[in-house]
Amino acid sequence: MRTLWKGAVSFGLVNIPVKMYVATENKDIKFNYLHRECMGPIQYRKWCSQCDREISSEEIVRGYEYQKGNYVIINEADLERIPLENTKTIDILDFVDLQQVDPIYFDRSYYLEPSPGGEKAYTLLIEAMSQTGKVAVARVIIRTKQTLAALRVKDNVLIMETIFYPDEIRSPDTLNTGVGLSKLHDNEIKMAVSLIDNLSTDFDPSRYENEYRKALWELIESKIVGKEVAVSPPTAEKGNVVDLMEALKASVKLAEENRNPAKEPSGKKKGGRQRKTGS
Known part of the structure; x- marks a missing residue:
């Protein structure tokens, strides 16, 4: 795995040097768009609708639309003036019970590996968290973006989950929540x-597979070797169940x-x- 980030976990007065790796990968099958007539790949260009021409990356600036058609421009110098120190540390703020963190807050998962010299402190933190059953809430800066994170233990490895801030979670108040319990x-x-x-059973992720992706791979492979693809007839739609x-x-x-x-x-x-x- 490629190292994404290097820094340290700040645990009280202890700094644990670590390397960060992305823990998950998206295995969706991706397609390229082609021109039907000549099979040429379709290109997506940076096009200015005002000048009616293609522009280079050097001509592009960041703009925040505060009113329809009105923008405020933010450049690199503006971003550098923001008082945000990139300390290259994962600063642990609190320890909480994992059950108290709703899964809606979780975003992305990363493995944390101890760097040379940090192995003992790394193992100590894992053992202490395992015995107490706690997860750590931390703050970290990754690629100039500050985010909250949760550190937890899985298979004797520290896993860091980036989590959303409370104001990033949409309210469900406008949704239809069904009939009353009465x-x-x-x-x-x-x-x-x-x-x-x-x-009900014990959770075993190996019992589940992406059936659509598997069928899509079989379709692609059969086309590659020139086999005929059989298409199953559509099944009749089921009626609404009236009697619950x-x-x-x-x-x-x-x-x-x-x-x-x-x-x-x-x-x-x-x-x-x-x-x-x-x-």
Whole structure:
């Protein structure tokens, strides 16, 4: 992995030198846009609508639109005057319980690796956080951008999650949150809880895969080798479920059958198809 950032974790009076690596990657299949007639790649140019010509990067400035069509220009000198010291440290501010941090705050994940000389302090911080069950809330500057972060332990490695500031989380107040609780029947709630209980298991990420991406790869590979691509006929749309209780009962029954595959109807031998538990 390529080192993204080098600095230190500031833990009280202790500085732990670390290297930062991006912990995740997007594996979406990307396409290039081509001209249908000649298969030439489509280019995207920097075009000034006012001058009606292509411009270079040196001619471009940052502009903030404070009114429609009116901009205030911000240049590099303006940015340098902002009193923000890039200390190259991840400054731990507080320790909190992970359950108190709603997942909506998490943005991107990074691995933190100890640099030479910081191994013992790195291990000490991991052990202390593991014993207390706490995560650290910190502040860090990455590429001139200051952000909040949460440091947590996974597989004896420090992981830093950049997190949004509170004013960056949109309010759900304008959303439709459904009917009032008083309009639900007790039996409906019991059935829903029973369905969740039957579908509950330990989280195992290896059980899940991107089925669309897999099918898309198969399509691409078949076209490369010149095979004929079979297209399945569209399935009929399902109607709206009117009876919530009946839908819940059917779901609970199906979940129970999947959880207990050994139960067979009378007159049939055991050893039929078992529930698939792998990915």
